[in-house]
Amino acid sequence: MDCSEFSWKLKDHPKLPKGKTVGLIVLDGWGEANPDQYNCIHVAQTPAMDSLKQGAPDRWRLVRAHGKAVGLPTEDDMGNSEVGHNALGAGRIYVQGAKLVDLALASGKIFEGEGFKYIKESFKAGTLHLIGLLSDGGVHSRIDQLLLLLKGASEHGAKRIRVHILTDGRDVLDGSSIGFVETLEEELAHLREKGVDAQVASGGGRMYVTMDRYENDWDVVKRGWYAQVLGEAPYKFKNAVEAVKKLREETKANDQYLPPFVIVDENGKPVGPIEDGDAVVTFNFRADRMVMIAKVLEYEDFDKFDRVRFPKIRYAGMLQYDGELKLPSHYLVSPPDIERERMHKSRLSIAFDEYDWNPKSIQFGYFNPEMEEYVEIPSDSGITFNVKPNMKALEIAEKARDAILGGKFHQVRVNLPNSDMVGHTGDIEATIVACKAADDGVKMILDAIEQVGGIYVVTADHGNAEDMVKRDKSGKPLLDKKGNIQILTSHTLQPVPIAIGGPGLVPGVRFCNDVPNGGLANVAATVMNLHGFAAPSDYEPTLIEVNDN
Ligand SMILES: O=C(O)[C@H](O)COP(=O)(O)O
Ligand SMILES: [Mn+2]
Numbered sequence: 376m377d378c379s380e381f382s383w384k385l386k387d388h389p390k391l392p393k394g395k396t397v398g399l400i401v402l403d404g405w406g407e408a409n410p411d412q413y414n415c416i417h418v419a420q421t422p423a424m425d426s427l428k429q430g431a432p433d434r435w436r437l438v439r440a441h442g443k444a445v446g447l448p449t450e451d452d453m454g455n456s457e458v459g460h461n462a463l464g465a466g467r468i469y470v471q472g473a474k475l476v477d478l479a480l481a482s483g484k485i486f487e488g489e490g491f492k493y494i495k496e497s498f499k500a501g502t503l504h505l506i507g508l509l510s511d512g513g514v515h516s517r518i519d520q521l522l523l524l525l526k527g528a529s530e531h532g533a534k535r536i537r538v539h540i541l542t543d544g545r546d547v548l549d550g551s552s553i554g555f556v557e558t559l560e561e562e563l564a565h566l567r568e569k570g571v572d573a574q575v576a577s578g579g580g581r582m583y584v585t586m587d588r589y590e591n592d593w594d595v596v597k598r599g600w601y602a603q604v605l606g607e608a609p610y611k612f613k614n615a616v617e618a619v620k621k622l623r624e625e626t627k628a629n630d631q632y633l634p635p636f637v638i639v640d641e642n643g644k645p646v647g648p649i650e651d652g653d654a655v656v657t658f659n660f661r662a663d664r665m666v667m668i669a670k671v672l673e674y675e676d677f678d679k680f681d682r683v684r685f686p687k688i689r690y691a692g693m694l695q696y697d698g699e700l701k702l703p704s705h706y707l708v709s710p711p712d713i714e715r716e717r718m719h720k721s722r723l724s725i726a727f728d729e730y731d732w733n734p735k736s737i738q739f740g741y742f743n744p745e746m747e748e749y750v751e752i753p754s755d756s757g758i759t760f761n762v763k764p765n766m767k768a769l770e771i772a773e774k775a776r777d778a779i780l781g782g783k784f785h786q787v788r789v790n791l792p793n794s795d796m797v798g799h800t801g802d803i804e805a806t807i808v809a810c811k812a813a814d815d816g817v818k819m820i821l822d823a824i825e826q827v828g829g830i831y832v833v834t835a836d837h838g839n840a841e842d843m844v845k846r847d848k849s850g851k852p853l854l855d856k857k858g859n860i861q862i863l864t865s866h867t868l869q870p871v872p873i874a875i876g877g878p879g880l881v882p883g884v885r886f887c888n889d890v891p892n893g894g895l896a897n898v899a900a901t902v903m904n905l906h907g908f909a910a911p912s913d914y915e916p917t918l919i920e921v922n923d924n
């Protein structure tokens with residue numbers, strides 16, 4: 376784009392007025408699916424969301440929130456917060472991290488880039504360590520990418536490789552980690568046949584080891600540091616398959632929460648602590664749960680916990696995880712270059728500290744600090760969210776309500792996390808409570824919009840709570856070997872609702888019929904219209920039209 380021609384200024388919408396307060400609610404993990412007992416949104420009392428659906432048929436519709444509509448490689452890829460919020464904020468479909476890594480691996484360019492050249496310098500004298508989430512979930516990482524990376528690294532000179540695994544059970548079925556470790560072990564055995572000294576060195580469950588986010592709990596990262604770098608953990612095993620099987624049995628922990636372990640040799644010595652001169656790659660492409668470990672691995676000055684030993688390593692991320700902090704400074708694949716959202720309106724964003732549209736899930740930061748404010752409501756830490764499924768929905772809704780009534784902002788947007796965070800625990804009863812809590816929050820915010828004569832937009836970033844069971848192709852719940860239903864802790868491929876309304880909405884506004892495959896990326900243009908602006912021409916088209924009759 377020629378910068379001299381570019382202007383952030385948006386054109387006026389030909390028909391829609393400016394000056395209305397727009398309340399934008401993103402329900403986290405709230406999709407639309409068949410109504411049955413495993414659809415927690417259906418089972419829960421959700422009068423506010425029900426009334427939006429039943430109230431005005433041309434102001435409620437579904438939009439796509441998975442697969443190619445949000446820049447993911449295939450239609451089998453479920454949506455997630457990062458890609459969903461990116462699409463919502465960017466108004467266009469950008470190829471996301473998963474696909475960028477696929478392309479770089481397929482073309483081999485990943486091994487020619489600056490990041491790989493940098494770590495390669497350690498291959499002669501040092502060990503290559505790969506740390507990341509071991510599953511095929513495709514949200515944070517993918518095992519097939521790890522296997523290609525292992526193969527490519529060994530072909531490019533890595534002679535000693537150690538893998539530090541984080542078991543999933545959140546984006547994939549609980550218990551599936553055993554199979555993923557077996558697959559990894561097979562590949563490591565192949566490498567060993569070819570003369571590469573390759574082994575798993577440590578591990579632990581993703582929610583308990585390493586993959587914390589937004590500095591919620593540094594102990595999570597510290598446990599990982601001890602296992603991966605210092606070679607110290609409460610559990611020691613000779614091999615990783617045995618480790619995962621035994622820990623699941625003995626501690627009754629699920630894959631997400633397995634305690635940290637290290638692999639030791641016949642003499643009880645850890646096989647792969649990270650030492651001076653080694654190379655380290657964190658192979659997750661998604662950023663949010665990698666920023667903290669990137670800081671620990673990269674920052675000279677660090678005071679969140681005592682690292683005991685800070686090895687001199689060459690470290691690269693799969694992607695750069697934080698564009699503002701330029702963290703890590705070396706990376707194998709460039710992240711999506713998402714243009715900043717264009718919105719010249721004052722706004723308040725309120726989020727539970729797990730997510731937000733902006734700035735954390737994407738690398739935007741403040742557009743204009745004088746016109747924006749971000750509010751974070753701290754989450755409960757140290758518990759799984761099924762214990763307190765109401766979470767902070769009430770506090771979030773009250774903040775949003777007060778901001779709307781206060782009249783300082785043109786736009787107040789809010790993320791209600793309950794259905795997603797509790798849905799990930801796989802606890803169906805608790806998820807039903809969570810959906811009701813989110814709906815209560817919606818009601819409070821819609822009431823405030825009503826009072827100020829504003830406009831609301833209610834949507835979601837991806838599905839989760841609307842389907843809590845793994846199904847066969849015909850939609851029938853799948854049973855495990857013991858005859859129990861297989862609980863689905865992950866997101867889904869389902870579309871999500873979007874509803875508009877409020878006293879400030881011009882009566883003729885409705886969803887148009889000519890965007891039948893509309894997705895989350897179409898929401899930005901829609902919201903711009905509701906603020907009285909036309910969207911830029913390169914945006915995905917608006918979902919609304921104004922009927923003058
Ligand atoms: O990181 C997580 O919690 C899950 O892998 C995905 O959930 P999210 O995309 O809603 O964050
Ligand atoms: Mn989400």
Ligand SMILES: [Mn+2]
Nearest residue numbers: 404795796799
């Ligand atoms: Mn989620």
